[in-house]
Amino acid sequence: MEKEFKHIQTAHCENGATxxxxxxxxxxxxxxxxxxxxxxxxxxxxxxxxxxxxxPAISYRSMPGWIFSRTCKSLGVKxxxxxxxxxxxxxxxxxxxxxxxxVPVGCQVGVFNLPYFPPEYRFHFNAHNxxxxxxxxxxxxxxxxxxxxxxSLSEEDMIRVRFxxxxxxxxxxVYFPENVKPVSKEIIQKGIIKGIRRSARDMLHIPxxxxxxxxxxxTANHIRKWREKLGPRKAGLYLGQxxxxxxxxxxxGGGFRFLYAAFLEEAHAYIPNDELLNISQxxxxxxxxxxxxxxxxxxxxxxxxxxxxxxxxxxxxxxTEIADLEKQAFLKLKKLDLG
Amino acid sequence: xxxxELPQDESALKAMTRELLYVKDKEGKYTTGLxxxxxVKKAALDNAWDDIKERVEAARLAVKNxxxxxxxxxxxxxxxxxxxLSGYTGFWTFNIKRHLKPSVFKSxxxxxxxVYAKAFDVTVEExxxxxx
Numbered sequence: 001m002e003k004e005f006k007h008i009q010t011a012h013c014e015n016g017a018t019x020x021x022x023x024x025x026x027x028x029x030x031x032x033x034x035x036x037x038x039x040x041x042x043x044x045x046x047x048x049x050x051x052x053x054x055x056p057a058i059s060y061r062s063m064p065g066w067i068f069s070r071t072c073k074s075l076g077v078k079x080x081x082x083x084x085x086x087x088x089x090x091x092x093x094x095x096x097x098x099x100x101x102x103v104p105v106g107c108q109v110g111v112f113n114l115p116y117f118p119p120e121y122r123f124h125f126n127a128h129n130x131x132x133x134x135x136x137x138x139x140x141x142x143x144x145x146x147x148x149x150x151x152s153l154s155e156e157d158m159i160r161v162r163f164x165x166x167x168x169x170x171x172x173x174v175y176f177p178e179n180v181k182p183v184s185k186e187i188i189q190k191g192i193i194k195g196i197r198r199s200a201r202d203m204l205h206i207p208x209x210x211x212x213x214x215x216x217x218x219t220a221n222h223i224r225k226w227r228e229k230l231g232p233r234k235a236g237l238y239l240g241q242x243x244x245x246x247x248x249x250x251x252x253g254g255g256f257r258f259l260y261a262a263f264l265e266e267a268h269a270y271i272p273n274d275e276l277l278n279i280s281q282x283x284x285x286x287x288x289x290x291x292x293x294x295x296x297x298x299x300x301x302x303x304x305x306x307x308x309x310x311x312x313x314x315x316x317x318x319x320t321e322i323a324d325l326e327k328q329a330f331l332k333l334k335k336l337d338l339g
Numbered sequence: 340x341x342x343x344e345l346p347q348d349e350s351a352l353k354a355m356t357r358e359l360l361y362v363k364d365k366e367g368k369y370t371t372g373l374x375x376x377x378x379v380k381k382a383a384l385d386n387a388w389d390d391i392k393e394r395v396e397a398a399r400l401a402v403k404n405x406x407x408x409x410x411x412x413x414x415x416x417x418x419x420x421x422x423x424l425s426g427y428t429g430f431w432t433f434n435i436k437r438h439l440k441p442s443v444f445k446s447x448x449x450x451x452x453x454v455y456a457k458a459f460d461v462t463v464e465e466x467x468x469x470x471x
Contacts, residue, residue, distance in 0.1 A: 011359045011371075033361070033369070051420070053387070054394075112418070120351035120384060124423045147356045148373070165426030166419075237390055240383035247380045249358040253340060258361035262369035284363065288340060298379040301386055 005104050005133040007143040007150045008032075011252030011259060012061075013129040015041065016145020017106045018068045020131055022077065024104055025180035029188065032252075037263030038074050038191045039067030040198040042256055044326075045211040046219045053123055055241030058219060060255035062202070064127035064168060068106070068175065070198075074191035077177045084172035088159050091172030095132060095158075098176070099140075104133040108173040110164020116144070116151050121249070126168040132158075146249055185270065192267045193338045199260075200334040203326065213327040220319035227312050236301035239315065243294045243301075254287025261287060271338055279336075282329040286322060293318040342372045350376025351384065391418060403471025408444030410435070412469060413459040427458035 005024055010016030010032040018035040036042070040062060047057040061067075072079045084091035098105050110126040111117050134141035139152040153161070162172045203212040210218050219242070226235035245255075252259035261283035268276040296315050300307045342362040352358060357373040364370045398415040401407040414424055421432040428435070430451075437443045438455075447455075449463065456463045 009356075009359050011361065053418070054390070054420075055387075116355060118351045118354040120388060121355070123418060124420075146358065149356075166423035167426070169426055237386060240386045243380055243383045244387070247377065248384075249352060249356075253360040253362070258340065258369075262361045265369050280369075284340075291340065294379050298382055302382050304386075 003102075005131075005143065008145065009148055010145045012036070012041075012250045012256070013145045014064065014067045014127075015039075015259075017129040017131055018071050020143060020145065021104060021106055021177055022072075022075075022180070025077075025177050027075070027077075027180060027183055029183075031266065033259055033263035033266050034188075034192075035067060035071050036256070036259050037199075037267060038195045039069075039071040040195050040202065041067045042199050042260045043202060043211070044213070044215045044255075046215045046222070048210060053241065055238050056219075056222070058242055058245045060246060060251060060257075065108075070195070071191075072177055074194055075183050075187060077180050077183075079175055080178050081173065081175040083170075086163070086171075088163055088172070091162060091174075092155070092159060095140075095174060096135070098174070099132060099135050103176055104131050104143075106131055106175045107162060108170035108175075109161035110166075110170060111161070112164060113157065113160045115153070115157055116147075124164070124166050126164050126166060126170055189270050189339075192270055196267070196333050196336070196338070200330045203330045204334065213323045213330065216319055216323035216326065220316040220323065223312055223316040223319065227307070227309050232305045232307050235312065236304060236307060239297040239312075240301045243297050246290060247294055254290040257283050257287035257290055273336065273338060275332070275336055279329055279332050282325065282332070286325050286329065289318065289322050289325065293322065342370060345372045345374050346377040347374060348376045348378040348381060350378075350381040352376050391415075399471045401471075402441075402469060405441055408439050408441045409466055409469040410444060410455055411439045412471065413455070413461065413466065417459055419458075424458060428454050430454070 003024065008016060008020045010019060015032045015035045018039065019030050019032050022030040043060065043062040045059050050057040069079060082094060095105060107130055109128050109130060110124065111128045112122050112124050114122065129145065131143040132140050133143055139154055140158050142151045142153050144151060162170055164170060206212045226238055230238065247253065261280045264276050264280035264283065293315060296318060300311045340362050342364055345360060345362055352375060357375050359371050360374055361369055362372045395415045398407065398412040402409055402412045421435060424435055425432050438447060452463050452466060456466045459466065
């Protein structure tokens, strides 16, 4: 089976790996927004008492790995996954064998030792995804979904990034779809409905106050207290972390909200209910507001210590408004009659 | 966000790639656009790195003044927190915290020093002889 692998650039690495692998296996309809929507990628969580890079632990998306598994499951695609504990030799042998068989393989890696990332972006983040699609002169041919072009990794670097340690350690994790059969329009429609319902449920009804739309308010309430609790400088750094989680390479802008709006627009092509387009507009508005809140936060942390409590209140109020708007939008999605 | 409003500011991404974002075209439909960066998030990343540099410098001084062991310095230098260092070394956080004390560090076996050196990507000599 010698098919040519085609590199596709996407906003987010896991959406990208999902899209590229499924398209390679003949599912030409697959796009990044569709993968994101079918996999219910949109989310929000603020984990208390946990620090990431000395700042708050906030995420705008669901757990790493879930987008790929949910999307494949809803399309009836079987997924093979393998982890190798600490056995680097077995992990290498397995990858080499698959490449020899001509099977492009998704790989979970840490970015701290990823040589083609600029130093400024190399943190201990272990849930990055890339696709290995060949080997040439002892180097792996890499399709990293966030990159414009293909790249490569030496065997040594490959082992290092596949066996990065710490939270979410990849342990050599590789994955690929198998025996992919053609997918009917009905299955895609069903998948879209399931993906939307699951996102609405997660954002509206997840218990506790740290996740879903309540989680956004939770962050807003923290922002109101940060300056007094942490001092002006550290509070500014915390806001910077919020903005980076929201806007850094990988989110498609506005903390994945534009991506979700694009998904709803695309869903309309499968399920011609015009309300989908209206709700897509709602999410575009929400995404724009997230961007506006980033601008407001930027004004604070650019001034370092020259900030006032009233500046933080403005940010918190914006997030509260966003939480309300997202709540309304997800309520509309929940009530939507999609057949 | 409209495609023509997509920021094209210079950023650290320059050395790697332009990033892909979801934007609206002139007909109001979603499309993708490439961006070289956005100054709002560039400032956030720059600040984070200024903070890291300050932390590393503070750690260096703490080692120099005999308050902390070299493990503390290299931990900051490699952007590690306890869960990450624990992952790389296999040592419990409780023990790593003890190893941050200069007195305890002095009594560490060569074997344990080698584990730390590997985690920090330095030689045992560099680790042992770091004076701040």
